[in-house]
Amino acid sequence: MDIQSYLLLSATTFIIGVVGVLARRNAIIVFMSIELMLNSVNLSLVAFSAYLGDVRGQMLVFFAMTVAAAEAAVGLAIIIALFRRKQTVNLDDINILKW
Amino acid sequence: MTLETFLFYFLAIISVGSALMMVTRRNPVIAALYLILNFFALGGLYLTLHAQFIAFIQILVYAGAIMVLFLFVIMLLNLGDIKGLGEKISYRKIVGAGLSFGLLMELVYVFGFARASLPPTQFEKSVDIGTVEYIGRELFTTFLFPFEVTSILLLAAIVGAVILAKKKLN
Numbered sequence: 001m002d003i004q005s006y007l008l009l010s011a012t013t014f015i016i017g018v019v020g021v022l023a024r025r026n027a028i029i030v031f032m033s034i035e036l037m038l039n040s041v042n043l044s045l046v047a048f049s050a051y052l053g054d055v056r057g058q059m060l061v062f063f064a065m066t067v068a069a070a071e072a073a074v075g076l077a078i079i080i081a082l083f084r085r086k087q088t089v090n091l092d093d094i095n096i097l098k099w
Numbered sequence: 100m101t102l103e104t105f106l107f108y109f110l111a112i113i114s115v116g117s118a119l120m121m122v123t124r125r126n127p128v129i130a131a132l133y134l135i136l137n138f139f140a141l142g143g144l145y146l147t148l149h150a151q152f153i154a155f156i157q158i159l160v161y162a163g164a165i166m167v168l169f170l171f172v173i174m175l176l177n178l179g180d181i182k183g184l185g186e187k188i189s190y191r192k193i194v195g196a197g198l199s200f201g202l203l204m205e206l207v208y209v210f211g212f213a214r215a216s217l218p219p220t221q222f223e224k225s226v227d228i229g230t231v232e233y234i235g236r237e238l239f240t241t242f243l244f245p246f247e248v249t250s251i252l253l254l255a256a257i258v259g260a261v262i263l264a265k266k267k268l269n
Contacts, residue, residue, distance in 0.1 A: 022195030053221030070256030077263035
């Protein structure tokens with residue numbers, strides 16, 4: 001397979017994640033869409049790594065996964081704290097930082 | 100059609116389909132299960148790129164650890180049966196989806212038609228570099244400092260998660 005196919009697949013799943021973030025109002029599903037976007041970028045990094053025969057792309061994916069794990073733990077803790085305070089995960093109802 | 104081409108299209112269809120289902124489901128538990136399917140398809144795609152280590156880390160860390168955390172939080176907050184979350188189609192959402200589609204068309208043009216001038220492929224070399232042995236050696240020599248720094252990152256994440264999620268004592 002040529003690299004363009006992998007990049008097209010990566011772009012498609014990234015855009016699906018973008019639409020999920022823009023269109024959905026459930027905080028958990030928005031968060032899962034962000035994970036989907038992170039994964040699609042990882043796919044293009046691994047595709048470039050295989051195409052160029054260079055291991056650095058895969059190392060970057062390894063560190064991106066570490067950051068994603070930390071981000072998931074902290075993000076879900078924030079969602080739990082928000083739910084405890086507001087009794088909702090609807091992002092339209094969470095507006096205390098809006099002016 | 101070779102086996103590689105067939106596997107790519109098979110996994111690509113599963114990946115895109117499960118991503119679409121994930122974004123459109125109303126129930127977050129079902130959305131999370133579709134996201135797990137998407138992660139397994141991505142793991143298979145990494146295997147077609149000779150990245151064995153990344154493929155198994157993908158399934159262990161994402162499908163194993165992160166999605167269990169997601170499902171645990173969904174069930175802890177009992178979000179499965181929230182019905183009236185107000186997922187209505189609005190002007191803002193249509194504009195957002197339209198702009199995203201425009202960005203996709205731009206990327207399709209760049210990758211598919213414009214044929215950006217890439218250096219010649221080294222795909223034969225990639226058979227060696229995806230193994231656990233090669234990545235482990237790189238990780239403990241060239242990338243030793245970033246590898247150690249991730250431990251501080253994970254410690255900060257643990258402390259942050261505990262402090263954010265704990266109940267107020269007073």
